[in-house]
Amino acid sequence: MEKKPYIFITRKLPARAVDSLSKRFEVSMWDSETETVPREFLLKEAVKADALLTMLSDKIDREVLEAGGSLKIVANLAVGYDNIDLKAASERSIAVCNTPEVLTDTTADLAFALLMASARRIVEAAEFVKEGAWKSWSPLLMAGQDIHHKTIGIVGMGKIGEAVAKRAAGFDMDILYHNRTRKPEAEEKIGARYASFNELIERADYIVCLTPLTAETKGIFNEDSFRKMKNTAVFINASRGPVVDEQALYEALVSGEISAAGLDVFDKEPIGANHPLLTLKNVVALPHIGSSSTETRMEMIELCISNIEAVLDGKQPITPVNI
Missing domain, CATH: 3.40.50.720 (NAD(P)-binding Rossmann-like Domain)
Structure with missing residues (x-):
């Protein structure tokens, strides 16, 4: 049986939000809604990940992006992406996506x-x-x-x-x-x-x-x-x-x-x-809640998921920032 692409999500999201991903891909989430994933754990997951769904608080630098050979996309749950090394991602043809417009x-x-x-x-x-x-x-x-x-x-x-x-x-x-x-x-x-x-x-x-x-x-x-x-x-x-x-x-x-x-x-x-x-x-x-309404955060999650699905299906991402 062909191995399913592996997706790591760096913060605990509602199960209903990631159901569509779980049906098609192997999905793992950091088990906390409030605590940032530890650096060592993130690096370990990046080694085997085909896709990362990340938060603005996650430092996705060259070390993370070069940790594994199969990473194809980083979908950032934010309109900003200053937490990601775009140059390093582009060098490795890794798509970086954000969530503009919806928030x-x-x-x-x-x-x-x-x-x-x-x-x-x-x-x-x-x-x-x-x-x-x-x-x-x-x-x-x-x-x-x-x-x-x-x-x-x-x-x-x-x-x-x-x-x-x-x-x-x-x-x-x-x-x-x-x-x-x-x-x-x-x-x-x-x-x-x-x-x-x-x-x-x-x-x-x-x-x-x-x-x-x-x-x-x-x-x-x-x-x-x-x-x-x-x-x-x-x-x-x-x-x-x-x-x-x-x-x-x-x-x-x-x-x-x-x-x-x-x-x-x-x-x-x-x-x-x-x-x-x-x-x-x-x-x-306030605790960085600019886009924090239930409706908008769910739309942001859905857009991240759509970007991941598109890239893993060999299609163009919906909201790329580097390719």
Whole structure:
């Protein structure tokens, strides 16, 4: 009997999500929904795998990609893929695939929710009630900042950026954006206006970072950036943690250089409970849940599976990023 292709999945997924793969291929999963697969175990599985279904938290470097001779595809359960060595994969004709499009609106919802929560002090106010600190009504009790008719600055005007801009338009916000390339359609349809990075951070009341992590964007939000922002500015990061100098952000929040921050991503994940940023009441911190709705995560899993099936059947992948 011909040996079935072997697929290793680096995080425990719902059984119903991988049923179609199990019927045709040999499938194994790391038995944890929350803990990253250990490096040694990943390397051992890569030796025999024809396909890997990976998470953004998995480091798929040259060592992993060269561990075995039969690996044909790495399907990453994310729109980003900075955790994968694309050069090494391409050298070995290994397809790398991501999950674009399906998570756009869900991530935009979360980014705008972070903006609203940070501006209106939602988390702080909720904890205020739970702690029994609410004794009476007062005019400026937990007063935050308005969102409507303010200026939003979106750094990274991809699909998610455009979706955030549409939500901002519903709040009658002025929309600035900065991107590697201009987006005339977004300017026409949404009323967004292109701005240089410096103009955007100086003028915007809300700075929303949605840029991919590249050599150019790493650390782009630093001491100098925060100093140029309004002292009433709210900074939102729903992209990648390393685009921000977290020490500079902490100091900007403590000194009052900016007003608040909403963060779904961090330089090191998971962030430790003793991290300085988590001591601040003007920080809303989330555990990297930008695309985490049940519907969207299932669609992402299905797209990974479809990519794997296509490649193992000798067809072109659906959403390749390197071939």
